[in-house]
Amino acid sequence: MDWLALTLAGQSPASTQGRTAQLSWHWRGPGLLELIPHAACYEAWVISAGIHGDETAPIELLAELTADWLAGRRPLACRLLLILGNPAAMAAGRRYLDLDLNRLFDGPRASDPSGAEPLRARQLEAAVADFWQATEMPIRRHYDLHTAIRASAHLRFALLPAQESGYDAAMLRWLPSAGIEALVRHSAPGRTFSHFTSARFGAASCTLELGKARPFGQNDLSQFAQVKAALAAGVAADTDALADLPQTAPKGYRVSQELRKHSEAFVLHLPAAAANFTAYPQGTLLAEDGPHQYRVQAEREYLLFPNARVAPGLRAGLMLTEIPLSQLADKAG
Ligand SMILES: O=C(O)CCC(=O)N[C@@H](CCC(=O)O)C(=O)O
Numbered sequence: 001m002d003w004l005a006l007t008l009a010g011q012s013p014a015s016t017q018g019r020t021a022q023l024s025w026h027w028r029g030p031g032l033l034e035l036i037p038h039a040a041c042y043e044a045w046v047i048s049a050g051i052h053g054d055e056t057a058p059i060e061l062l063a064e065l066t067a068d069w070l071a072g073r074r075p076l077a078c079r080l081l082l083i084l085g086n087p088a089a090m091a092a093g094r095r096y097l098d099l100d101l102n103r104l105f106d107g108p109r110a111s112d113p114s115g116a117e118p119l120r121a122r123q124l125e126a127a128v129a130d131f132w133q134a135t136e137m138p139i140r141r142h143y144d145l146h147t148a149i150r151a152s153a154h155l156r157f158a159l160l161p162a163q164e165s166g167y168d169a170a171m172l173r174w175l176p177s178a179g180i181e182a183l184v185r186h187s188a189p190g191r192t193f194s195h196f197t198s199a200r201f202g203a204a205s206c207t208l209e210l211g212k213a214r215p216f217g218q219n220d221l222s223q224f225a226q227v228k229a230a231l232a233a234g235v236a237a238d239t240d241a242l243a244d245l246p247q248t249a250p251k252g253y254r255v256s257q258e259l260r261k262h263s264e265a266f267v268l269h270l271p272a273a274a275a276n277f278t279a280y281p282q283g284t285l286l287a288e289d290g291p292h293q294y295r296v297q298a299e300r301e302y303l304l305f306p307n308a309r310v311a312p313g314l315r316a317g318l319m320l321t322e323i324p325l326s327q328l329a330d331k332a333g
């Protein structure tokens with residue numbers, strides 16, 4: 001079964017379940033594939049990609065890993081829910097069709113318009129709820145794979161959802177083995193997929209940003225070979241293989257302020273080519289939106305995800321301050 005090709009074509013496999021020597025697989029709906037190893041396992045992982053349809057490198061990476069697991073080329077020692085998040089947007093080569101799916105999780109709100117993406121958010125919420133509630137697995141993880149729209153000073157980085165408790169120690173050890181160069185801690189809850197799984201299911205969750213968005217077939221997947229190896233070793237519970245991977249020493253950041261687009265008057269005062277993690281000194285005017293002015297408040301802040309084209313009401317960028325990595329394990333925000 002070519003999971004990615006079927007998903008892009010909007011088709012289902014001839015049979016919705018099957019067995020290999022090491023696992024059973026279950027097609028749970030468009031873009032939803034569950035793998036259950038025959039051997040006893042103690043962890044239940046969700047790995048998602050394609051929540052934004054034009055972020056193709058992680059989609060290709062996940063499709064390759066899935067083909068390997070189904071063909072028995074890689075061991076599996078945990079229960080896995082694999083998700084291709086927005087198949088219609090993937091087929092159209094677009095971030096989303098009508099609404100940004102990664103701003104719609106954690107239940108419907110009265111202010112949410114209806115449409116394909118709100119419906120998909122509810123389907124994905126139900127799929128992870130069924131997956132984790134169907135088992136008594138003590139350990140739940142979720143890695144949501146994305147790419148950035150623009151170039152980044154850190155090629156591979158992670159965003160950790162805001163949470164009261166400290167972050168999962170195994171996840172904080174895994175990220176450097178995956179070649180992650182920077183960790184960004186959110187300071188406020190968001191309606192992202194990784195925040196949803198962390199807040200509602202207590203999962204060790206993060207968003208992984210892998211390079212810059214390019215069309216299918218134009219990615220240099222060698223840049224993410226270590227992420228792939230670390231995912232494969234993680235779900236194989238192969239601690240020796242993880243330890244053998246070269247470890248990065250990631251920089252730590254926290255979100256210091258959010259640039260919110262209140263109206264169509266929002267304008268960014270930044271060079272169009274400014275890379276993610278560019279530093280700006282205190283006082284720099286970053287953006288304006290009618291009476292609102294956004295300026296760098298700390299001595300120095302780093303730019304992340306500036307995008308004036310988002311819908312009014314959504315975040316149009318984040319500003320970060322550098323923090324010691326040790327603060328990521330702290331209990332309070
Ligand atoms: O490059 C950009 O502007 C956006 C890249 C992207 O899709 N990032 C995610 C981050 C999710 C998070 O904050 O955990 C997003 O914006 O949804």
Ligand SMILES: [Zn+2]
Pocket residue numbers: 051052055146147
């Ligand atoms: Zn994305």
